[in-house]
Amino acid sequence: AQSVAQPEDQVNVAEGNPLTVKCTYSVSGNPYLFWYVQYPNRGLQFLLKYITGDNLVKGSYGFEAEFNKSQTSFHLKKPSALVSDSALYFCAVRDMRYGGSQGNLIFGKGTKLSVKP
């Protein structure tokens, strides 16, 4: 079965420190992976995606993610956290049934990032 796991419900980081939000996936074939961020009572904002090519993907607001095929992971990272990065982060993988043509996403349960001053 296809799935996405975010093993940490919450990640706490001090401002200025590097942050990592973890994501692992299980999908048939080559994965298409996405990260979104959600602020309270708002919709999801797209951060970045991995489709193919360089394993290190750079996205919005200084975030990047590293695709690791052997570990089936796609961890989100940022070198220096800001208080304003505090939000709920979702990892998603394209549902590859029917070859992915239907475009559906399978989401993880989310990780709450808290950045303290």
Place this chain on the structure above:
Amino acid sequence: DGGITQSPKYLFRKEGQNVTLSCEQNLNHDAMYWYRQDPGQGLRLIYYSQIVNDFQKGDIAEGYSVSREKKESFPLTVTSAQKNPTAFYLCASSYRGQGGTDTQYFGPGTRLTVL
């Protein structure tokens, strides 16, 4: 959130009532999606539509209905058959095709509460 609007922002429903949530996009996207978000459960797919006049059930379609009469619009009706409708509902859209590489963009959401 730009380009996708959802209304209303907050909606209250009495038990036994049907309610309709609006989703409109001006991004010229072919595909549209409805998700339900509950605390600690991530997002779950309710319905999706790849083209006008066609839609498919997602993982939790029971108690919901949709229509896709126009490319720009994909309204969701929460019927009285949905036993636990209190949730945050998110609409998304994307271009279609490209083998599933297209990005989904989300609206601001509607929070539905059953009284």
